[in-house]
Amino acid sequence: MSFRQTLAISRAPMAALAAVGVFWGGFSALVPDIKAGVNASDADFGLAMMVSAVGGITSMYLAPRAGALLGRGVLPVFGVALAAAFFFPVLAGSVPGLALAFLGIGMSVAMLDISANMRLGVLEARHRLHLMNVNHAAFSFAFGFTALATGVARKAGYGPGTILPVLALLSLGLVAIMWAGRGRVDGEGAGTEEAGVGAAMPWTAVVLTSLILLAAFIGENATEAWSALHIERTLGAPAGEGGYGPFMLGMMMGVGRLSGQFFSERLGEARVIFYSALLGAVGAVVIALAPTKEVVIAGVGILGLGMAVIVPSANSVLGKRVPEHLIGVAISRAWMLGFIGFFAGPTLMGLVSEYAGLRVAFLFAGAIVATILPAIWKLGNMPVRGGA
Secondary structure, three states: OOHHHHHHHHHHHHHHHHHHHHHHHHHHHHHHHHHHHOOOOHHHHHHHHHHHHHHHHHHHHHHHHHHHHHHHHHHHHHHHHHHHHOOHHHHOOOHHHHHHHHHHHHHHHHHHHHHHHHHHHHHHHHHOOOOHHHHHHHHHHHHHHHHHHHHHHHHOOOOHHHHHHHHHHHHHHHHOOOOOOOOOOOOOOHHHHHHHHHHHOOHHHHHHHHHHHHHHHHHHHHHHHHHHHHHHHHOOOOOOHHHHHHHHHHHHHHHHHHHHHHHHHHHOHHHHHHHHHHHHHHHHHHHHHOOOHHHHHHHHHHHHHHHOOHHHHHHHHHHOOOOHHHHHHHHHHHHHHHOHHHHHHHHHHHHHHHHHOHHHHHHHHHHHHHOHHHHHHHHHOOOOOOOO
8 A cells, every 4th residue: 555545545634633743742851940940849740630631531532423523624723723722731830730731631522533443544544554543643643744844843942822822723734634635534424323332332341442542542652651751861861852752663663664664564463562562561661770861762762663553553444343333432431441541650650659659650651551551452352354
């Protein structure tokens, strides 16, 4: 499958995931400034981020209905909402204000993210193609380059109040690409199909996928949110150089997802997830034990390469094990639990770091990533849908 073919089929969700990457890339590189701006401790900042999970879970539950209501307009509508979310951290003047900002961020980011993944799940089933990894690579590269540019801007003396509005404009530019082409889109019929979900849905597969997503998001987003601070505070790097951590994470995850597209087609998604989880756990240990900032950055790269394919490939594994008309609903339900890890990761890291330091926190993250191994072994041995 050529990149041109992939782009023609999935340009709308690819643009949506790239916009999400722009947001998190900028935010991750700005964590030291945002945290200092509200005078938050590690625990306070982590708990404030946890509020995002409330908004995120709400969006996960409502996503199938939003897709049914908005149809092909769902991605651009929530793309505009994401652009507005760039301003929320700037407006937060205190820890409670930051928690409120994270509530809005969680709702905006999660709705666009899950809507794009639901669209991809249906497109994979319809075209019998592997689309998840290459589309999630767009997120990773957008994340990495935005983190690098944000780090450079910080070294030049710019702060969140200047950087985030510029990134919001960049995100708005991607909204124009998010319109779906002609034909049925994933949300159509979701409202009526949900009535029969209970009997037809293989809930064991959904729960196992949610556990994989939970662990993957904890490892991935904990590194996104805390690697910059680890580099600057634990290793003593100058302000701005912490952005090299998120940059390396994004770049290696992008490379990993492009190569994951190749390996998934030849080895199968479940086997690729298993070995990727092993690599991700090793990367977390390297970050934790690193004596210099260069070794931390290398560890982030190892972790990023390992974590790269887990989330997109888990979506594909689940999509092959549920009835085709329930793929979107199944993915949204798996993400309801799994996405907690997206925000629980930074929260847990903050709590552990508050009392034991970031080195112990990254060891903890590595142990969580290792729990993916038994879950994917069980899920990979479940029967697939006929024709999948």
